[in-house]
Each structure stands twice: as structure tokens, then as C-alpha cells.
Amino acid sequence: MIKALFTAATGMRAQQTRIDVISNNLANVNTTGFKKSLASFEDLIYTTPQDATPASGAISRPTALQVGSGARLVSTTKVFTPGQLEETGQPLDLVIGGPGFFKLTDINNNTVYSRDGNFKVDADGNVVNSAGLRLAPALTVPAGADVTVGPDGQVFARVGDEAQSQIGQIELANFPNPAGLEAIGSNILRETEASGAAISANPGLDGLGRLQSGYLERSNVDVVSELVGLIIAQRAYETNSRAISAVDEMLTTVNQIVR
Amino acid sequence: MDDSIFIAASGMHAVERMLENSAYNTVNVNTPGFHRQKVVLQRFGDLLADAGQRADLIGTREYVSFEQGRLNPTELPFASALEGEGFYAVRDPNGRDLYTRNGDFKIDADGKLITRGSLTVLDEDERDIILDPRGGTVDIDENGNVSQGGAVVGRLRVVEFATADRLRLEAISETLYQAPEGVVGEEAKATKVRQGYLETPNFDAAQGLVQMLNARRNYEAMSKALKALDDSRDHLISGAQ
Numbered sequence: 131m132i133k134a135l136f137t138a139a140t141g142m143r144a145q146q147t148r149i150d151v152i153s154n155n156l157a158n159v160n161t162t163g164f165k166k167s168l169a170s171f172e173d174l175i176y177t178t179p180q181d182a183t184p185a186s187g188a189i190s191r192p193t194a195l196q197v198g199s200g201a202r203l204v205s206t207t208k209v210f211t212p213g214q215l216e217e218t219g220q221p222l223d224l225v226i227g228g229p230g231f232f233k234l235t236d237i238n239n240n241t242v243y244s245r246d247g248n249f250k251v252d253a254d255g256n257v258v259n260s261a262g263l264r265l266a267p268a269l270t271v272p273a274g275a276d277v278t279v280g281p282d283g284q285v286f287a288r289v290g291d292e293a294q295s296q297i298g299q300i301e302l303a304n305f306p307n308p309a310g311l312e313a314i315g316s317n318i319l320r321e322t323e324a325s326g327a328a329i330s331a332n333p334g335l336d337g338l339g340r341l342q343s344g345y346l347e348r349s350n351v352d353v354v355s356e357l358v359g360l361i362i363a364q365r366a367y368e369t370n371s372r373a374i375s376a377v378d379e380m381l382t383t384v385n386q387i388v389r
Numbered sequence: 390m391d392d393s394i395f396i397a398a399s400g401m402h403a404v405e406r407m408l409e410n411s412a413y414n415t416v417n418v419n420t421p422g423f424h425r426q427k428v429v430l431q432r433f434g435d436l437l438a439d440a441g442q443r444a445d446l447i448g449t450r451e452y453v454s455f456e457q458g459r460l461n462p463t464e465l466p467f468a469s470a471l472e473g474e475g476f477y478a479v480r481d482p483n484g485r486d487l488y489t490r491n492g493d494f495k496i497d498a499d500g501k502l503i504t505r506g507s508l509t510v511l512d513e514d515e516r517d518i519i520l521d522p523r524g525g526t527v528d529i530d531e532n533g534n535v536s537q538g539g540a541v542v543g544r545l546r547v548v549e550f551a552t553a554d555r556l557r558l559e560a561i562s563e564t565l566y567q568a569p570e571g572v573v574g575e576e577a578k579a580t581k582v583r584q585g586y587l588e589t590p591n592f593d594a595a596q597g598l599v600q601m602l603n604a605r606r607n608y609e610a611m612s613k614a615l616k617a618l619d620d621s622r623d624h625l626i627s628g629a630q
Contacts, residue, residue: 134405134412141416148419168465170493171420171563172505205505207495209464306500306522326498329522337523366418369594373412376601380408383605383612384401387619 138373145367151206152360155351162260163213163246163317164349166356167206207309208319210245213350215342221277222249222257225347228339230302231319233266233330234259241266243303243328246317248346251277261316269298281340283333302338303328392446397615399446401608403430406449408604415597417590421461422470422491422564425592427454452556453566455490460586467494467502469529470588471547474555475580476566478515478546479508488548488574491564493587496520502535506562512543513576529584533577545582548574 148169158164215225224247226232231243248260257269271277275287275297283300305311310324321328334340410428417423428449460470469492471477476488493505502510502518512518518535520527525538533545550558550572558566568574 134409137409137412137416141412144416145419168463170465170505171423171491207465210466211464304522306498307496309495310498324498326500326522337525362419365594366415369415369418369597370412372598373408373415373601376408376605377412379605380405380608383609387612387616 135377138370141370145363148363155356159351161349162248163347165208166351170207172205211350213348215345223346225342225345226339230304230338233303234263235266243319279343301330303330394618400611403447403449404604404608411600414592421587423590424453424455456591458588458591461589463587468587469582469584470586473580475547475549475577478511481508488566489564511546513546518543531581533582547577549577550574
């Protein structure tokens, strides 16, 4: 009897996680290069021992199936479908047309990764992302130069009337399991044990996408499907709360048998 | 002393089990590959063939109802639903063979195809399926052939059980099952693999609400019966004084 109470509570918790994930997706509907998350069910094995009475017929496991008391987990998975492109005309606004991540150096000199290709030149001429993290390997643009970025990641600069010269090469990274990357905020992802080690290559090689200059990748969040998910999660939450009130009413019934 | 009051109490217990079951199913209305658990009420006399048991007490028996759920499209790249009566063969870290209909697969850091709960997904020769992170998109056809960049990497092991055996599968989590000893699945003939879809539970919130309402009313009715039996004893005792 009490068990149904706890079961319903775990269900409400699971739906809450779903709603949290959906809210975060909706909040980032306009974040450049944002990849939405999905709440996934993790089918962990229960440790509950089987306590069935021996079978005596075709369909006979009288109680052993009552393993799932609802203690279920929801994990989140990043979905790396491409977002829509937005034309900006800025040469350092880059989109990866396929799999791959830009490599950045964070303040602790670790390499971190992002799909956000909104790059700028800082006061020292370094190419940095919108949060000020430097592109890795470092790329410095001469003052007053016109920059062009080729689809294979080669970066050219031209100062005044001088001939165009190559100033660097943008590398991309991919992972055996990109969904295992850890999001650490500001559109930045970090390598984890689950993602596997980064595989670096130039754009267009080793299954990586090619670069497109002058565009930004919009968030891949689709508002309509997120709202549908929100409705489903809310209704499931409500239904679970009904289970709790049903148990409560039944307990009341028991208390009323004897005055 | 007669049994009637115990019969009413056993009925109330049975309804409690039904409610627990509805709560369990309801919790899983969004769990891909989940199949509802059903409770049937039975007389103990039928349930326990042993002599000497109270024949009219009400007991419960539970089983998983493997009716096909709807297929819902998903953007997860490896997700594949089963259409038909088959199961994916997976293996846990202890080498135990398990079965699931939850095709929400992912790959691990080594490129191995695994379930959301990190169990190894087996190919038809019971080996791991290893994908190359540089090898391009992964396609899974309706026969379970996994190919990457046009080259076949392996074929998912999908098995079917005879109806009686399927009902004897033991649930070890909401979507994982273990075959009892001696029960082996045969290579699936009629089951199709549908990449890009996940199977929704064959249970929805409306069914859950109806079951809970039903359980509540049954419970009340049985408590009334219990009360009536108590009252008649009360009459008897006070009449004797």
C-alpha cells in the first residue's frame, strides 16, 4: 500500500527532471550553436532479489514481477542534429557543416570544445569566441587585416594592398561518443571518459564537417516539439499525483472501517 | 468462526496490489520500450493448488503484457524500435544475457553500441558491435543490419520467444527481461527494426487514472462489506448479553 505512494513519488521526480531539461532547451532557443538535451530513461538493473514462488503452470510467477518500484533514473543526452544557419556576413562567424567541434583554450589552459562559431578578434589580435576563450591552436590576426576562412579551415589575411597570405589553420575535433561530452555552461563542452578522447583533424577530413564562413548555426531547439514534451511531462506529473491521492483516500477508507 | 471477514480483507489486499501496479505503470508512461504489468485477481484455491489453503480468499497474479506500443519518431541517432514480438539481446557486465525492447541505444567511448543503461548490444554471433567515430552515419535496416558509410558492421541479435515462454520472462527492470532457465529465444523472423523510432509504452495516463478510480471504489465496497460483517458480529454479541 505504502509502496504505491513511493512509486508515484519517483515518477513525479522523473517528470520534474524532464521539465527541467525542456525548460533549459526553451531558454536556449536563441543561443548560437546550442544543442538541445533529451531526458532519457536509464534501464538500470534492480538488485531486488526474485522472491517468486515456484512456477506451476504456464503463466505463473505470482509475485516476482513486482520488482519495479518505480525507482527510475532519467539521464540527459545532447542531441547533435544541425541547427538552422543564419547569415551574418562576418568572416569570422563560422559554421561546421557536419560533425565536429571548435577547439578552444580555457583560462586554465585546458582544451574545451564548442559548436558556437561566433568568433571575434580581441585587442591583442587573438581570435576568441564570444566568451573570450582563445581558439586552439592559437590564431592571431594582424591589425587592420581582411580575413577569409576557407571551407578546409585555412585562414588568410590581407592587409591593405598586400598579397593575401595564410595566417593559420583552424582544426576541429570529434569524439567517439559526442553525446557523452559534459556541458559546462556558456555553450562550452568538456571531454569526459564517456565521450572518449578527442580526434583532431582539419575540416572536411576524417568525417568532420567543412567550414562555412559568414554564417552562424542557430540553436537546434524546436519550440513546438519542446512544448509538446512539456505538456506530456506535466500531464504525467499530474497523473502520478493522482496515484498519491488515491492511496491517501484508500488509507482514509481503512481508518473509517472502525469508528 | 467463519471466513467471511478474512475474504473481505484479502480482497482489500488484492486491490492494494492493483493500485500499486497502476502506480508502477503510470510512473512509466514516458519510458520507451516499457510494457505494462497486468494484475489478475484469482481465488487462492486456483493460485495455490495445495490442499488446506482457504479456498475463497482472493489473490493476485501479475504478468507483463507485451502488446506492441506505438512507434514515436526520435532524433537520437541510434534509436531503433522493434515492430513485432522480438527482443534485442543484450549482455550485462557479468556476462548475463538479457532481453529488452528499449532500442534507445548509444555508443560508448570505444565506439561500442550499448543500451542507455550501458549494457552491451549483441550482434547475431553474440559479439559486440563496434562503430568507427570517423566512419560516417550509421544506418540500421529493418532486418537489423547495422552499416556505417555503406559497409555492414554487424547484424543486431533480435530474438523471438514462443508465447508461453514470453510470458515467463522475468522483469529485472522496467524494460529488461531475463529468460528463465531452459528458455531460449529463436532468431526473429517477423520482427522488424525501425531506426529513428522508439516504442512508447503500451499504457497511457488515461488507463492509469481509470484503474486507480476503479481500485478506489472496489476498495470502498470491500471495506463496506467488512464493516457489515463486523456489525453483524456486534449484533450477535450484544444480543447475547
